[in-house]
Amino acid sequence: MNYIHALENYINNSPLFIQVLWSFCFVLLFIFILLVFLHSSLRGSLRKKEAIKKKYSEKYETLLIQYLYSEEVSEQQKIVRLLNRDSGNNFKRNSIVNTLIKLKDEISGELEVAILKLYDDLNLDTFAISKLKSKNPFRMINGIRQLNIFHVKSVHAKILEHVNHEDRLVRKEVQLYLVKLFQFEGLFFLDKLEAPLSEWNQIQLLEILKKFDNQDIPDVTAWLKSTNKFVVLFALKLVRVYNLYEKEKSLIDLLSHEDQKVRLETIITATHLQQLSIKSVIISKFEDISLEEQIAFLNFLKIAYEPAEVDFIHTHIYHTDFDIKRIALDLLKSNHKELYDSLDCNSEDKDFMKILNFMNA
Amino acid sequence: MSKKKIVLAEDNSVLALLLKFKLEKSGYDLQIAEDGKQAIELIESHQPDLILTDIMMPYLSGLELISHVRNKLNLETPIIVFSAAGQEENVLSAFDLGATDFMAKPISPNELVIRIKRLIR
Structure with missing residues (x-):
């Protein structure tokens, strides 16, 4: 008691500044004790939750193994009844x-x-299906993923409704569900797709498709004509991966597409399939296409060069772009050595001379 | 006749439980380790006739486990490796380190029993 009394006297007799300082220290101490208490109670409750989770997880793991290896139907039915009762509770x-x-x-x-x-x-599918109506994208994703894992095909129409969902992760889950469960037939979501289809999504879909035994790919013509450029880009990948040589006409049409990326991918696809008929189309409008497309086309000529194209090549050896100049000179050297040897070795074009010296070294 | 001893290193508790049930039913004595570290302790104390190990495990991977068994403990115990899709390179490394056989996940417990029988008659 004497100590408290002495402390009280000390504070009362101290200057105002010291009194304020002491009050501040007491408030801080109080907050600190409160936070320690809150922290320990939070940790305690998390540990408790984790322990409950583990307990139920162990219980259901054991029941599942018993169900799988049970030789009596009555025992299996007993386990189903027990799990059915527990499935009414969200956590369980x-x-x-x-x-x-x-x-x-x-x-x-x-x-x-x-x-x-x-x-x-x-x-359990009824609970997963109910998640499709949720406004929370993560709940929806969880539901679709579950229906995918447990091969619930009957709800495909409901899932297809979300193919243009505003959340890209929901869209991705819809696509994975359709392609994993319906294989190539699942790709018909592309008919309805108005939203973007990312490069990563496209790769994932192609990887899934590769694993199926049945590799009968549906007709991709409609997708090559889609108004959604992402669908066209994905269809071009399908043409490349599955070597769809018969799509030559569609590729020629796509050379006039309004999107530069589509035109570029079309040239790359034509290169892969060695579609020679696109050469004359591109040569006729070579000056009007982008630099990337021009370079892609010259790379195509590297594998599909024909002597008739010598004039075209010759006009581009003095092009302003370094890469175009380099590829044109390379083509000339490999296919028309005499013409290449007759080139002016004293040109004022520094890049031209640099490439020439390098190639002659 | 004493039961053949097997050590299983697998961090998926329900798969471990399922294999324990299946292998004990097939007449084997199975010891389960949740990670590579525990597996090494079990191998040293039980001297099993066969080791089953997953590649991806906490603390010590399946590859490190194989290396320890072959190079530190100098044991010739057959080792079957479980690998998931996309771990082909790890499977090759496992064979380089001395694994005897491998099974790609998802695994068939019946097929596993057949492979075990072939390795430890």
Whole structure:
């Protein structure tokens, strides 16, 4: 008591500045103690939640294994009833679904089929389908992903409605669902796609398509004519990957596309397929196309050069662009050595001389 | 006749539980390790007849585990590696380090039992 009294006296007799300082220290101390308390209670509650999660996860893992290896139908039905009862609770249902997913991705054969059947028997798809109506994109993604993992094909029409969703991650999930479950047939979402299709999404879709045994690709003509440039770019990738030589006419049409990237990819695709008929079309409007397209076309000539194109090449060896000049000179040297040797070695064009000296070295 | 001992290094608890159930039913004694570090402890203390290991694991990967078994412990115990899609390079490294066989995930437990029987008759 004496200490408190002494402290009280000390503060009362101190100057105002010291009193304010002490009050400030007490407030800070109080806040510090409060934060420590909040922190420890938060950690405690998280640990508790984690322990509950682990407990249920272990319970459902054991039940799942018992279900998969049970030899009696009655025992399986008992487990289904138990899981069905628990699936009414949000937290427990999530734990059941997570357990099923954890095993589904790791095993194949009859056990995988049994897991799909269990998911169906528990009517867990109804909860996943209900997430499609959510305004939260992450809930929607979760729902679509789940329907994809458990091969729920019956809701494809509902999922297709979100093909132009404002959130790109939702759109990606819709595309993955359709292509994984319906293979090449799933690509018909491209008919309805008005939103962008990123390069990464395109690569992912192609990777999935490559894995299917049936490689009968549908007709891509309509997609090559799409008003969505991303659909056209993806269709061009399909033409390249699946060597669709019969799309020559569509490629020629695309050389007049309004988007430069599409025109460039068309030249790259024609190069890959060695579609010689596009050469005359490009040569006729070579000066009107972009520099990237010009370089891409000259690279095409490197693998599909014909002697009749000598005048075209010769006119470009003094081009203002270094790369065009370099490729044109390279083509001339490889195909018309005499003409190349007769070139003026005292040109004032420094780049021209630099390339010539390098090539003659 | 004593049961053949197998150590399984797998961080997916439900897959580990499933394989334990399946392999014990097939007459093997299975010890489960949640990571590579635990697996090494189990291998040193149990001297198993076969080792099953996933490639991607916390603390110590499947590749480090194989290297430890072959180079530090100098054991010739057969090792089957589990690999996921896209880990082809890791599978090649596993064989370079001394793995005996590999199975791509998703795995078939029945096929695994057949491979184990072939390796430890």
